[in-house]
Amino acid sequence: MPTLPNIILASTSPYRRQLLERLGLPFEQRAPDCDEDALKTAGLAPRELAETLGRLKAESIAQTEPNAVVIGSDQLAHCDGRILGKPGNAEKAVNQLEFLAGRTHQLITAVTVCYQGAMHQHTDITTLSMRTLTREQLTRYVAADQPYNCAGAYKLECQGIGLFETIASDDHSAITGLPLLALTTLLSKCGCELF
Numbered sequence: 001m002p003t004l005p006n007i008i009l010a011s012t013s014p015y016r017r018q019l020l021e022r023l024g025l026p027f028e029q030r031a032p033d034c035d036e037d038a039l040k041t042a043g044l045a046p047r048e049l050a051e052t053l054g055r056l057k058a059e060s061i062a063q064t065e066p067n068a069v070v071i072g073s074d075q076l077a078h079c080d081g082r083i084l085g086k087p088g089n090a091e092k093a094v095n096q097l098e099f100l101a102g103r104t105h106q107l108i109t110a111v112t113v114c115y116q117g118a119m120h121q122h123t124d125i126t127t128l129s130m131r132t133l134t135r136e137q138l139t140r141y142v143a144a145d146q147p148y149n150c151a152g153a154y155k156l157e158c159q160g161i162g163l164f165e166t167i168a169s170d171d172h173s174a175i176t177g178l179p180l181l182a183l184t185t186l187l188s189k190c191g192c193e194l195f
Contacts, residue, residue, distance in 0.1 A: 004025065004026070004191070004192050005067065005068060005069045005115065005190060005191055005192060006028070006065070006067070006068040006069070007025055007026065007027035007028070007068065007069045007070075007071065007187075007192060008027065008028050008029070008030055008061050008065060008068045008069070008070045008071070009027055009028070009029045009030070009071050010030060010031075010032040010057040010058050010060065010061040010070055010071060010072040011029065011031075011032065011057065011071075011072070011073060012029070012031045013149075013177055015150075015176050015177045015178075016073060016177045016178045017029055018176075019173055019176055019177060019178040019180060020071070020178060020183075022173075022180065023180065023183075023184065023187075023194060024194070025187070025192060025194070027071075030061055032056070032057035032058075032060045032061060032072060033060040033061075034053065034056045034057050034060050036053060036074075039052060039053060039056070040083070040085070046076060046078040046083055046106070046108055047108055047110075047123060047125075049074075049076065049083065050074045050075060050076050050108040050109070050110040050123065051074075051110040051112075051121065051123055053072075053074035053110070054072045054073045054074040054110035054111055054112045054121070055072060055110075055112040055119070055121065056072070057072030057073070057074065057112070058070045058071060058072025058112040058113065058114045058119075059072070059112075059114060059119075060072075061114075062114035062115075066116060066117065067116060068115070069113060069114075069115045069187065069190045069191075069192055070113070070114045070115070071111065071112070071113050071178075071183070072111070072112045072113075072114070073109065073110060073111040073112070073177065073178050074109075074110050075107065075108065075109045075110070075151045075177050076107075076108055076151050077100075077105055077106065077107050077108075077151045077152035078105060078106055078108065079099065079100055079103055079104075079105035079106070080103070080105075082099070084096050084099075084100070084105075084151065084152050084153070085151055086148065086149050086150060086151055086153075087147070087148055087150075087153045088148055088149075089148055090139075090142050090143070090146075090148070092148075092153070093142045093147055093148055093153035094135065094138050094139050094142050094153075096152065096153040097130075097133075097138040097141070097142070097153050097154065097163070098135055098138055100130045100152065100153075101130050101131070101132055101133050101138065102130065102131070102132035102133075103129070103130060104127060104128065104129040104130075105127075105128055105130070105152070106125055106126065106127055106128075107125070107126040107128060107151065107152060107174075107175060108123065108124075108125055109123070109124045109125075109126070109174040109175070109177065109178070109179055110122070110123045110124075111123075111124075111178060111179055111182065111183055111186070113183070113186040113187065113189075113190060115189075115190040115191075116190075118189075118190075120186040120189055120190070121186075122179060122182035122183070122185075122186060124169070124170060124171050124174035124179040124182065126167065126168065126169035126170075126174060126175055127166075127167075127168045127169075128152075128164055128166070128167050128168075129164060129165045129166045129167075130163050130164055130165070131162075131163060131164065131165050133163065141154075141159060141160065141162075141163065144158075144159050145158045145159050145160055147160060156175050156176070157176055
């Protein structure tokens with residue numbers, strides 16, 4: 001059996017950790033050194049912002065670990081020119097969902113894999129149409145799922161699935177925070193083959 005390079009997930013997200021565990025490859029998880037707040041106020045377009053944050057997260061670890069396969073990812077929702085990140089608390093979550101109710105928005109998930117000076121990137125875009133719901137219904141949903149650390153303020157893997165009329169995605173795992181279909185291809189380019 002060939003020896004795999006060390007894999008590092010440049011993220012503190014429990015969701016990304018759980019997704020990467022599904023691949024069955026050994027890895028470690030580290031917090032990236034990236035000033036996300038500064039970039040979020042830089043006026044970048046939504047896709048560019050997600051891709052830049054994913055790249056910077058991976059690069060922040062890869063600088064000191066050039067022989068490791070480093071995975072960085074970022075996710076954000078956007079609707080009608082407004083970028084929606086992690087709400088942080090119940091009130092902000094309800095406000096975000098109230099803004100999205102009855103509308104269609106996009107969830108952008110960008111991933112970057114750095115290995116030995118090479119960089120491989122992929123961006124997944126999911127289109128979601130939310131039902132028209134009352135603030136009272138949204139408040140009850142937020143109390144149930146507590147999606148405070150989720151872009152867009154919902155968890156599709158929980159009761160949040162009931163918020164939506166349609167979801168169009170090439171990779172359902174991207175919705176949770178890490179596009180595994182694309183990631184397995186990127187990892188194979190770095191010598192990390194499954195099975």
